[in-house]
Amino acid sequence: MKETLLSNCERDFLLQAIAEKKRLDGRQTYDYRKMKITFGTDYGCCFVDLGKTRVMAQVSCELVAPKESRPNEGIMFFNIELSPMASPTFEQGRQSELSVKLNRQLERCLRNSKCIDTESLCVVSGEKVWKIRVDVHVLNHDGNLMDVASIAAITALCHFRRPDVSIQGDEVTVYSPEERDPIPLSIYHMPISVSFSFFQQGTYLLVDPCEREERVMDGLLMIAMNKHREICSIQSSGGIMLLKEQVMRCSKIASVKVSEITELLIKALENDKKARKEGGRCGFAESMPQERITALKFEETSVEMTDVAERASDVVQGAEAPPLMVPSPVVPVPGVGQVGLGLQNTWGLEEEEEDDEEEEAEECANRGEEGEEKVTKMEVERHKKDASREEDVVVLSDSEEEEVVVLHPETSAKTPNTAGPRSHQNGAATSKKRKKK
Amino acid sequence: MEVCGSPAVTLREFGCEQSLLSRPDGSASFIQGDTSVLAAAYGPAEVKVSKEIYDRATLDVLIQPKVGLPSVRERAQEQCVRETCEASLLLSLHPRSSLTLILQLIHDDGSILSCFLNAACMALMDAGLPMSFLFCGVTCAIDVDGQIITDPTAAQEKESRAVMTFAIDSKEHKVMMSSTKGSFSVNELQQCVAVSQKASEKIFQFYRDSVKRRYSKTL
Numbered sequence: 001m002k003e004t005l006l007s008n009c010e011r012d013f014l015l016q017a018i019a020e021k022k023r024l025d026g027r028q029t030y031d032y033r034k035m036k037i038t039f040g041t042d043y044g045c046c047f048v049d050l051g052k053t054r055v056m057a058q059v060s061c062e063l064v065a066p067k068e069s070r071p072n073e074g075i076m077f078f079n080i081e082l083s084p085m086a087s088p089t090f091e092q093g094r095q096s097e098l099s100v101k102l103n104r105q106l107e108r109c110l111r112n113s114k115c116i117d118t119e120s121l122c123v124v125s126g127e128k129v130w131k132i133r134v135d136v137h138v139l140n141h142d143g144n145l146m147d148v149a150s151i152a153a154i155t156a157l158c159h160f161r162r163p164d165v166s167i168q169g170d171e172v173t174v175y176s177p178e179e180r181d182p183i184p185l186s187i188y189h190m191p192i193s194v195s196f197s198f199f200q201q202g203t204y205l206l207v208d209p210c211e212r213e214e215r216v217m218d219g220l221l222m223i224a225m226n227k228h229r230e231i232c233s234i235q236s237s238g239g240i241m242l243l244k245e246q247v248m249r250c251s252k253i254a255s256v257k258v259s260e261i262t263e264l265l266i267k268a269l270e271n272d273k274k275a276r277k278e279g280g281r282c283g284f285a286e287s288m289p290q291e292r293i294t295a296l297k298f299e300e301t302s303v304e305m306t307d308v309a310e311r312a313s314d315v316v317q318g319a320e321a322p323p324l325m326v327p328s329p330v331v332p333v334p335g336v337g338q339v340g341l342g343l344q345n346t347w348g349l350e351e352e353e354e355d356d357e358e359e360e361a362e363e364c365a366n367r368g369e370e371g372e373e374k375v376t377k378m379e380v381e382r383h384k385k386d387a388s389r390e391e392d393v394v395v396l397s398d399s400e401e402e403e404v405v406v407l408h409p410e411t412s413a414k415t416p417n418t419a420g421p422r423s424h425q426n427g428a429a430t431s432k433k434r435k436k437k
Numbered sequence: 438m439e440v441c442g443s444p445a446v447t448l449r450e451f452g453c454e455q456s457l458l459s460r461p462d463g464s465a466s467f468i469q470g471d472t473s474v475l476a477a478a479y480g481p482a483e484v485k486v487s488k489e490i491y492d493r494a495t496l497d498v499l500i501q502p503k504v505g506l507p508s509v510r511e512r513a514q515e516q517c518v519r520e521t522c523e524a525s526l527l528l529s530l531h532p533r534s535s536l537t538l539i540l541q542l543i544h545d546d547g548s549i550l551s552c553f554l555n556a557a558c559m560a561l562m563d564a565g566l567p568m569s570f571l572f573c574g575v576t577c578a579i580d581v582d583g584q585i586i587t588d589p590t591a592a593q594e595k596e597s598r599a600v601m602t603f604a605i606d607s608k609e610h611k612v613m614m615s616s617t618k619g620s621f622s623v624n625e626l627q628q629c630v631a632v633s634q635k636a637s638e639k640i641f642q643f644y645r646d647s648v649k650r651r652y653s654k655t656l
Contacts, residue, residue, distance in 0.1 A: 001479075001482055001483050001535075002483065040543065040544055041471055041544050041546075042544070045503075045543075045544070052458075052459040054458065056541075056543070058503045058504055060504045081501070083501055083539060083541060084479075084499055084537065084539050085458070085460075085461060085464075085475070085477040085501075085539040085541060086460060087460050088460070088461075088479050088482065088537075092499055092507075133504065135503065135504050135505070137501065137503075137541060139458060139475065139541065140458040140459060140460050140461075141460060142459060142460070292454065293650060293651055293653075294454055294455045294456050294457070294651055295452065295453065295454035295455075296452065296453055296454075296643070296646060296647040296650055297450065297451070297452035297453075297468075298450060298451050298452065298639075298643050298646075299450050300447055300448065300449055300450045301447060301448050301450075301639055302446065302447045302448075303446050303447065303448060303587055303632065303635050303636045303639065304635055305446055305585075305632060305635070308628055308631040308632050308635065309628060311627075311631040312624060312627035312628040312630070312631050313624065313627075315627045315630075315631075316623055316624055316627050
């Protein structure tokens with residue numbers, strides 16, 4: 001869908017408010033929205049909410065052959081899906097500019113910073129390494145997708161456990177989670193990106209812009225940092241010209257924010273670890289809030305089955321009996337079987353040609369009718385097909401079909417619908433149906 | 438979830454939350470045991486000229502898997518959900534518009550198609566799209582002993598001989614859509630349909646309770 005335009009008065013309102021150091025939701029200039037991190041049932045699944053922006057990340061792994069240039073390093077693959085759920089402007093399958101930008105930034109943030117030890121992902125050098133795949137799904141877009149995506153990705157990577165592997169000589173054994181506990185990835189540091197939006201040609205800056213603020217901003221500065229105050233990636237887009245002091249100030253703010261976020265992240269991971277150890281159920285299901293008026297839960301309920309059997313047998317008995325068909329193939333001549341009644345042949349063509357066409361018609365009729373929905377008819381069809389397979393196959397013509405059914409044309413009244421050439425499949429099919437009824 | 442050694446079969450605990458996303462017109466998350474699905478509905482909205490229908494709304498259903506891109510399996514599931522929704526939505530009230538339904542798989546622990554259907558119905562309700570009746574999805578499995586299990590988990594589905602999903606409407610409790618896998622007899626099919634119809638009553642009661650709670654003045 002096309003993006004709805006932002007009206008001028010809305011734009012002016014926002015810019016004016018920013019000039020007066022006011023934000024739409026009442027935050028201060030450097031404040032982040034409320035962040036919530038929850039985990040799913042299986043390892044490597046995490047949900048991050050930043051205000052109303054919601055993102056889900058899932059990490060999965062598989063054994064593949066390594067890249068030729070790096071035979072003893074594992075492979076990391078990142079993918080941010082801008083789901084059409086997140087915004088009416090996102091379309092399925094199309095790589096929009098935003099999607100390319102986010103993907104590239106996430107790759108730079110996580111892959112180029114070497115936060116994961118890829119050498120530990122090697123199983124057999126040159127032959128088998130682990131490929132770790134991170135899928136980030138954006139569920140709701142209310143601004144600042146980059147930050148949320150980076151937090152979700154690194155949290156999911158920290159949460160993920162890969163299957164244990166043992167190597168004995170040439171044999172490699174991969175243990176399932178039931179056999180041996182899966183092991184976590186080895187992560188050196190956790191890069192987290194912080195976004196700064198600039199307004200009025202770099203005069204005003206806001207941290208963590210919401211969607212409306214993003215619409216009116218001039219440019220965006222993204223700094224990815226870890227809690228050791230190392231900058232992993234820095235990107236400025238929008239063509240704004242920033243002064244050195246501004247960039248330095250932003251990096252100082254970023255380091256404060258990153259340490260706060262990292263603390264929150266580690267606490268969430270520990271809470272989840274504790275909950276799993278205690279054996280409690282964890283996952284999306286559990287994290288559903290109960291006290292909300294929009295949420296409801298039903299306990300496990302049983303279904304009454306008392307009169308199910310009677311109802312079912314009533315239905316089956318009340319159903320139409322399957323139409324009577326010739327139950328077994330008729331053998332008019334030794335070595336030849338016939339199933340079904342043929343059609344009146346009115347063309348006067350040579351015997352062989354007719355047989356071919358009628359065979360085709362028969363085949364097609366069989367195929368066409370298998371698409372019917374009634375169970376009873378399906379069974380009849382199955383019987384019919386089975387029957388036709390059981391008969392002896394005698395090739396009477398040059399046709400290469402396996403099933404050859406010779407139809408003896410009978411002198412039955414020609415239905416008005418079957419006008420047209422004998423090989424008109426649909427016509428044959430319809431008249432076949434009519435015959436059955 | 439339990440095998441019916443006794444005459445009663447059970448449905449796992451289910452939960453639903455509506456309006457949890459701010460951008461879509463309607464959203465709902467539906468949870469059946471450990472299986473959870475997030476659904477979002479947009480509409481009626483602008484439609485591409487290539488897809489517009491002159492007298493009805495165009496319904497698009499998108500199913501997003503957790504890992505990787507949507508494949509043929511998701512397309513097949515989309516078709517089942519779309520046909521059910523088209524039968525129940527009053528599409529002729531919004532000609533030349535588009536209705537989009539997006540379903541995101543959160544966790545698959547069996548009965549996934551019925552979870553999609555239930556989440557879809559709740560999201561459409563939350564979006565306020567006019568429907569002539571509600572629908573729900575119920576999955577039945579026939580295990581190796583011939584017992585019928587409703588709402589099977591992934592482990593139960595794997596061990597069963599046949600797995601069937603039915604979409605049931607709320608007005609006459611008739612079957613709107615069925616998707617089956619495996620082999621079974623006519624009698625077993627009818628029994629599963631009857632069981633699903635019984636189970637659907639519970640789900641419709643749940644829908645009613647959710648909506649009543651939502652619009653109630655006191656919790």
